[in-house]
């Protein structure tokens with residue numbers, strides 16, 4: 001279970017800035033402690049629990065980076081070609097501990113261990129071979145085309161620090177070091193609900209005032225992509241009693257509960273009050289658009305543990321944006337992962353935009369190449385928070401910082417691709 005501070009102070013200021021929100025999350029939410037040992041295959045998306053120290057050098061031995069001829073640099077003529085007899089032949093995986101005879105060259109292939117005494121490798125494309133003699137040109141630097149033991153990873157180095165979220169390349173690195181298993185934090189258990197009397201399960205009967213539930217599917221896919229174990233708890237009515245009891249039940253057995261809908265200031269927005277009844281709120285309004293009403297809270301369970309709670313707005317685009325900007329940092333914190341290092345890429349805005357100061361805004365855009373070849377961002381024509389196609393027909397989000405109020409066409413702006421946001 002999540003370990004959460006039981007201090008029930010709730011942020012009560014007007015709107016919480018995203019930076020302050022991340023700080024609050026780090027203060028109030030502690031990572032889960034349980035770990036498990038997993039094989040490399042399938043370790044992707046898992047979070048490294050303890051620093052992984054390199055048990056060997058990588059590469060493990062000096063070796064050739066090319067197919068060619070290994071020589072001793074001191075044997076070469078500084079002012080012209082050098083002809084050398086070829087004294088040995090080393091393919092990758094062939095004998096180690098071969099010695100280069102002074103004044104000779106060794107035929108060598110990529111990945112073969114460097115013979116003792118050799119320090120430089122000529123590429124086969126750069127030499128001429130006649131019988132058993134190779135003639136190498138002048139000018140190659142000492143150490144060229146040689147890969148030194150430990151130049152990638154030195155034995156004893158912290159190579160995968162605790163909190164690393166494993167991707168394919170991390171798993172490959174662990175394998176290159178000869179590891180077969182990694183100790184990771186256990187997966188997070190996340191329960192999801194939709195809320196709203198109008199929200200109907202796809203495939204069931206929908207009357208004139210109903211909408212099919214899309215948020216639960218969005219959340220379930222996003223959480224799954226981030227490696228969580230998702231429990232889909234269905235749709236809750238706008239009924240404070242039912243909301244409280246179902247949320248309290250869900251707190252047992254889950255690290256996090258995520259709901260959508262019912263958190264704004266409308267009269268039928270019971271979620272926030274339900275959480276206040278059975279737990280405590282940490283904040284409920286964030287300076288972000290789309291999405292402003294986002295509640296973060298803590299719900300204690302009978303087992304003595306607590307679950308974190310996030311109530312997202314109901315509009316699907318707001319769900320998406322608040323998921324990537326609020327739920328994802330929270331998930332990373334809970335899972336013991338280091339904070340995301342998302343760097344918006346600079347692109348040119350193809351449109352003018354006005355925004356309120358002091359809140360961060362996200363605009364759905366498509367990228368295209370302008371006439372001068374520069375990448376520019378085009379705003380989706382529909383910017384309502386309920387327009388799902390504005391997410392399916394675009395490439396990502398522009399992020400407009402708090403202090404900005406006006407964006408002119410041609411301005412340099414920051415772009416975050418959906419792939420970067422969700423990965």
Ligand code: AMP
Nearest residue numbers: 194199212213214215261262313314315
């Ligand atoms: P709310 O935040 O509950 O006021 O909902 C805002 C808007 O989002 C309303 O138009 C809801 O009908 C819509 N909405 C809420 N939940 C869902 C859902 N699960 N799937 C699709 N639309 C939803």
Ligand code: MG
Nearest residue numbers: 196261262314
């Ligand atoms: Mg609602």
